[in-house]
Amino acid sequence: MTAPLQPGERPSLRSLAPVPLLTAVLAALAVAGAVARTPQAQRLPLALGAGAGALLLCAAVAVATRSVLTARITRRRLDAVTADTGRLLQDRIRQSAEFDQERVRLTEELTRERARHAAELAQERARSAAALGEERARQAAEHAAVAERARQAEQERAAAIAATANAAGRMQALATGMLADLRAMEERHEDEDVLADLLHLDHRTAQAGRIADSVAVLAGARSGRRWARPIGMESILRGAMGRISGYRRVRVHSACEAAVAGHAAEGVMHALAELLDNAANFSPPTAEVHVYVEEVPAGVIVSVEDSGLVMGDVQMRRAERAVSGDVGGLGGLTGTRLGLAVVGRLARKYGLKVSYRPSARGGTGVLMLVPQDILVPEQPVEPAPAASAPALPEPPSGRPVEGAEWSTGEQPASRPQGAPHWPWFEGTSHDTAHDDEQWPGGDGSGSGSGTALVPYGEEWPVSYGSSSLVPAETHHAPATPDHGPLPRHDSSGRDTDPLPDGLPQRRRGRALAEAEQERARARADEEPPRPAVVSLDDPLARAARFSSFQRAVRGSLSDLGSAPAEDTATPATPEPAPDPTRTSRPHPEGNATS
Amino acid sequence: MSRPGRDDSPDRLYTLTQGRARSAPDSPFDLVTLVVAECDPVPGMQSEHVTILRAAQRPVAVVELAAELRLPVGITKILLSDLLAAGRVSARHPRKAAVIDPDVLEQVLVGLRNL
Incomplete structure (x- = not known):
């Protein structure tokens, strides 16, 4: 590429002119002298030739001058360029050295910084790890404490509820027992003032029992007693x-x-x-x-x-x-x-x-x-009195009906079961019959404590302490003849047949005297032991009713009451066919004696 | 402490009599008063009243009714008083001559002993 010409790089006209002009002057003088010494005749050609030569000389001198000048300018520019190049090279070397230096410095700085950061990071990490570990330990401890507290609270709650349930159960048992006591006392005391007080206590006890029941229900225990029917x-x-x-x-x-x-x-x-x-x-x-x-x-x-x-x-x-x-x-x-x-x-x-x-x-x-x-679905309907005897083929029992004769003066043999004369017996018998249906194993007596207490025992898992050892006679004391009129107790266990050898058989929860009485009564019957399938309901109720009446009316004669009544009441009716519904029912005592 | 029996009833006695424990002062009932029903039971009646009315279709003594109901005599008397006040039963005392004569009693006693 050609560099553009600078103004000083081309030979100017002024620097170029003097030499050719000088040459021209000298040539003109030489021509003019030569022409002047030459003859006239020759002057013209000589002047023409010499003039042409002089012109050529001037041109050659001008060209040479210009070349010299141009060469001089070019050499000068070349020198300048060479100098520039050297300077540039020097600059480049210097810069490269500076770059190297800078790079080294930056690298060092980077390394240093990185190390510092790494150290800081490590430190931070260690610190964080320590804090984390500490926090974790703290939280673990806290968690453990909370868990322990929760477990303890749960345990205490369970214990408290169990204790509450237990206490409520005991209170229920006490209240139930007290109600039974009070009921027995109410039966025993004829005095109206005493009865009023007992009823008051009864009411209070029943309310206390309800509260105990409520506590038991809330504590998740089983509620109250369970009825057998x-x-x-x-x-x-x-x-x-x-x-x-x-x-x-x-x-x-x-x-x-x-x-x-x-x-x-x-x-x-x-x-x-x-x-x-x-x-x-x-x-x-x-x-x-x-x-x-x-x-x-x-x-x-x-x-x-x-x-x-x-x-x-x-x-x-x-x-x-x-x-x-x-x-x-x-x-x-x-x-x-x-x-x-x-x-x-x-x-x-x-x-x-x-x-x-x-x-x-x-x-x-x-x-x-x-x-x-x-x-x-339906409670056993109490039959209408007139229709009771045919409607209920119940109980034809060989059991003597004490008191039937006293009541009507009629021979027992003249009527099948005495039911028409005591129409209302059906009313009570339904209760007892119902009992037996619910509890086929029951002996139909209030004093058969073994069976009677089964539901009660089931109901109360709590221990009764000594109360469970109390003989049932305390409650069923009226069953013995010298107590007040308590028909259902009195009727207890009348179905006991004497053993074949004639020894009295004492049932659990009953006095021996009563068993003895049974035996005497059975002898008076002059009848072989009845089959056990016979229902006990009617005769029991009748016997109970009559004996209580006797006791109440002729107190002192009560010891004589049973024997004559039984004598007169020996039924002459043949033993009726057993009711199939009763035979199908398991009756432990019947199995033992039949 | 006694235990509740199997055939206990949940009824408390005071609920049968609305809390009364005494019969009215002019109550004619004693143990041997004979009671006769004057009407048939009607639905909705207290079950004891129904039982009494059924039992007393023929004359029956108060104590017999008590045994029938399995209730103390005092409570039975209150129930009977209610029925009497409502005109559903009537009451009369048994003739006393038969019971009072000591000779008859003695003869009965001897006769019973000879049996």
């Missing part, structure tokens, strides 16, 4: 009423014949008692609480209506939730209001359905549906 609706309602303080204000309107199965009766009774208690407590002290019982296809509806406070929507929803039994646990308890929670528990356990609604009486109405599956 279905309990009629009337008794359920009365049992519930008997456990609240304001039972006098409760009016029952019921014609319901259904009965609640024995295992659920206590729960239903308890739930009803709580509902009644609520209704009685939250209505004015003078207002009555009305209870209606209605049978529906789904079961039996018990409606409790008070005329007290009207519950608001919120209250009613809360109450419905409480009694629905959906809220598990004891967290929702408020301390003073246990009743609804108890109802909820019981409702869930037995499938009861409880609902609230405003009552037409101005207060609150509670509906409780007792489901069909804990109902016993």
Whole structure:
């Protein structure tokens, strides 16, 4: 590439002109001298030739001058370029050295920085790890402490609940036993003042028993005692009423014949008692609480209506939730209001359905549906008196009917079983017969403590201490003849047949004297031992009734009462065919004697 | 402490009588008063009343009714008082001559001993 010419790089006209001009002048002078010395004749050609030569010389001198000048300029530029190149080279070397130096410096710095960072990182990591470990240890310790506390709390809770359940169970047992005691005393004491006091105590004890039942239900224990037979609706309602303080204000309107199965009766009774208690407590002290019982296809509806406070929507929803039994646990308890929670528990356990609604009486109405599956369809109907004898082929028993003769003066032989003369016996016999149906193994006696206490024993897993060792005679003392009229006790174990060798057989829980009496009576019968399939119900009830009457009427003659009565009452009727329903039933005593 | 028997009833006695433990002062009932029903039981009646009315279709003594009901005599008397007040039963005392004569009693005693 050709570098552009600088102005100084081309020979200027001024520097170029002097030499050719000088040459031209000299040549002109030389030509002019030569021409002047030459003759005239030759002058012209010479002048022309010399002139041409001079011109050529001038041109050559001009060209040479210009070349010299150009060469000089070019050499000068070359020198300048060479110098520039050297300078540039020097610069480059210098810069490269600086670069190297800088790079080394940066590298060192980088290394140093990296090391510093690494150290810092390691330090930080160690510190974090230490902190983490510490935190983890702390949290682990905390967790362990919390877990321990939770475990301890759980343990304490379980222990407390178990202790509560146990205590409640004992209280229930005490209350139940006390109620039985009181009942026995009520039977024993004729004095009305004493009876009034006993009834008062009875009422108080029943209320205490309900509270113990509530605690037991909340503690998850089994509720109350378990009844061995279905309990009629009337008794359920009365049992519930008997456990609240304001039972006098409760009016029952019921014609319901259904009965609640024995295992659920206590729960239903308890739930009803709580509902009644609520209704009685939250209505004015003078207002009555009305209870209606209605049978529906789904079961039996018990409606409790008070005329007290009207519950608001919120209250009613809360109450419905409480009694629905959906809220598990004891967290929702408020301390003073246990009743609804108890109802909820019981409702869930037995499938009861409880609902609230405003009552037409101005207060609150509670509906409780007792489901069909804990109902016993129909209580054995008490037959009409006239139709009782044919309708119930019951009991044709060879058992002497004491007192039948006394009552009517009629020969026992002239009537089949004496039933028409004592039509109302069927009324009681149904109770006992019902008992036997429920407890085929039972001996039909109140004093057969072995069988009688089975359900009770099942019900109470708690130990009774010494109470379990108390002989049953204490409770069934009236069974001996010198006590007050207690028909069902008196009738105990009459079915005992003497052993073949004639020795009296004493049954558990019964005095030997009674067994002896049995034997004497059996002899008086002059009859072979009856087959065991014969029902005991009717004769037992009759014997009980008569002996109690005798004792009451002619107290001092009671020791004579039994023998003559038995003599006169020897039935002449042949032994009727045993009822197939009774033969099919296992009867341990019958098997032992027949 | 005694244990509850198998055939106990959940009814407490005070619930049968609405809490009363005493019969009215003018109550005509004693142990041997004879009671006769004046009407048939009606549905919805207390079951004890039904039992009494059924049992008393022929004259029957108070103590017999008590045994029938398995209730203390005092309670039975209160129930009977209620029925009497409602006019459902009537009461009369047995003739006393038959019981009072000591000769008859003695003869009966001798006769019984000879059996």
